[in-house]
Each structure stands twice: as C-alpha cells, then as structure tokens.
Amino acid sequence: MTVTDPEDGPIDCSRVQVTFVLGHDTHGHAEASATGCTGVLPTLAEDVSHGGNVYGVISASYTDLGGAGGVPALTTVDQNQIRQQRQEVENALNQSGTNVAASTDTGGGGQRGSLSAGDWIELLGPFNLTNIDSISFRVTGGTADAPSGTVEVWRDAISAAAGGTLVSSHVINGTAAGTYATRTFPIANPGGSHRLFLVFPNANTYSLNWVEFGGAGVGT
Numbered sequence: 001m002t003v004t005d006p007e008d009g010p011i012d013c014s015r016v017q018v019t020f021v022l023g024h025d026t027h028g029h030a031e032a033s034a035t036g037c038t039g040v041l042p043t044l045a046e047d048v049s050h051g052g053n054v055y056g057v058i059s060a061s062y063t064d065l066g067g068a069g070g071v072p073a074l075t076t077v078d079q080n081q082i083r084q085q086r087q088e089v090e091n092a093l094n095q096s097g098t099n100v101a102a103s104t105d106t107g108g109g110g111q112r113g114s115l116s117a118g119d120w121i122e123l124l125g126p127f128n129l130t131n132i133d134s135i136s137f138r139v140t141g142g143t144a145d146a147p148s149g150t151v152e153v154w155r156d157a158i159s160a161a162a163g164g165t166l167v168s169s170h171v172i173n174g175t176a177a178g179t180y181a182t183r184t185f186p187i188a189n190p191g192g193s194h195r196l197f198l199v200f201p202n203a204n205t206y207s208l209n210w211v212e213f214g215g216a217g218v219g220t
Contacts, residue, residue, distance in 0.1 A: 003060075030059075056082035057080070060077070085132075093123065094122040095120065111208060117201060121198045122196070129190065135212070135214070136182050137170070139175060140178070150201055153196060187213075
C-alpha cells in the first residue's frame with residue numbers, strides 16, 4: 001500500500017496506522033497494530049483453529065492534516081486480503097459433485113473425495129499468484145504411483161464456455177491404500193486477482209486433502 005496526499009505533501013508516518021486482521025468467513029478479528037510507514041505485524045499460528053474460510057487482512061488508515069478554512073481532518077482506510085498458501089479443500093467456497101470425509105493424514109481435518117468427471121471445487125479466494133511458481137496436491141488412494149486422474153486449474157470460471165481460462169492441467173499419481181503423498185507441479189502466474197477452480201475432467205480415484213501454492217508470494 002502507498003500513502004499519498006497532494007495537499008499535505010510529504011506524509012507524516014505518525015499519522016499512518018496499520019492493523020493485521022484475522023479474516024474469518026464474513027467477519028474479521030483485529031489483532032496486532034503498528035504506527036508508521038514500515039514495520040512488522042506478528043500473526044498467531046493458532047488462528048487457523050478458527051476453521052472455515054481463514055485469511056489475513058492488512059488494514060491501513062491515514063488521517064490527513066485537514067483543509068484550509070478549518071476543514072476537519074479526514075481519515076481514509078484501505079484493505080488488502082492475504083490468502084494462506086495452503087488451502088484445506090474441505091472448506092471450499094463452492095463445489096459440485098464432491099463429498100467430504102475425515103482425513104487420517106497429519107493434522108486431521110477433512111478431505112474431498114468422489115472426484116468424478118465434471119466435478120469441481122472453488123478455492124477460498126480470490127487469489128493473486130504473484131511470485132508463486134508451483135502448486136502441490138496432497139492425495140491419498142487411487143493406484144499407487146500410477147495415473148489416477150487429472151485435475152485442471154481454471155481462473156474466473158470452470159470452463160472457457162463460462163468465461164474461464166485454463167491455467168494448468170496435471171495428471172495425479174495415486175498412493176498405496178491408507179497412505180498420503182504430495183504431488184507438486186509448476187504453475188504459471190495468470191496475473192492479477194482471480195477466482196480459482198479445480199476441475200476434474202475425468203474420474204479421479206484418489207481423494208484430495210489440501211492444495212498448496214509454492215513460492216515467496218507477497219513475502220517479497
């Protein structure tokens with residue numbers, strides 16, 4: 001975020017307030033705050049225990065110096081969402097045809113199964129894949145170390161006919177029964193902020209525990 005005010009000139013950083021907000025479904029919990037144009041906002045690892053759609057929000061405000069003739073000071077607020085790189089797919093925003101079952105993987109939780117041809121999952125976005133270069137799928141079942149289905153990553157919609165654009169397509173190898181494995185592939189950055197969908201064009205015989213984006217992301 002950048003603060004500018006043509007009337008005030010150089011920004012007084014003591015008038016800038018930045019807060020980390022834990023976004024949780026449709027509301028947020030304000031946490032650490034800092035005053036100034038630079039700084040560090042600590043986050044709490046245990047926040048993921050809230051479950052559901054959990055994400056970060058950076059909320060920044062600036063109060064100007066007021067205007068000529070006694071015009072009172074104005075405060076402007078802007079916010080940016082920061083998504084977790086690992087997305088637990090049992091908490092998908094929307095889906096069609098899949099189901100959720102308990103996971104026996106490390107960390108527990110749920111996993112998506114019944115990934116039949118034409119089914120899809122919308123991840124908890126929107127996402128900006130700046131500085132992201134890989135995508136990983138945590139899978140279980142199917143045929144051990146052999147192709148067990150295909151997953152496509154689409155932006156904005158589930159097909160070209162619906163207005164979407166194919167980002168990447170990946171053949172997933174399965175695992176031995178009762179075991180889990182992470183399958184990692186390169187992914188291109190489509191630019192900008194987009195809704196992201198996982199689409200299954202054929203029958204997938206594995207179950208999907210989570211999806212993780214690899215790379216520095218906004219950390220750079």
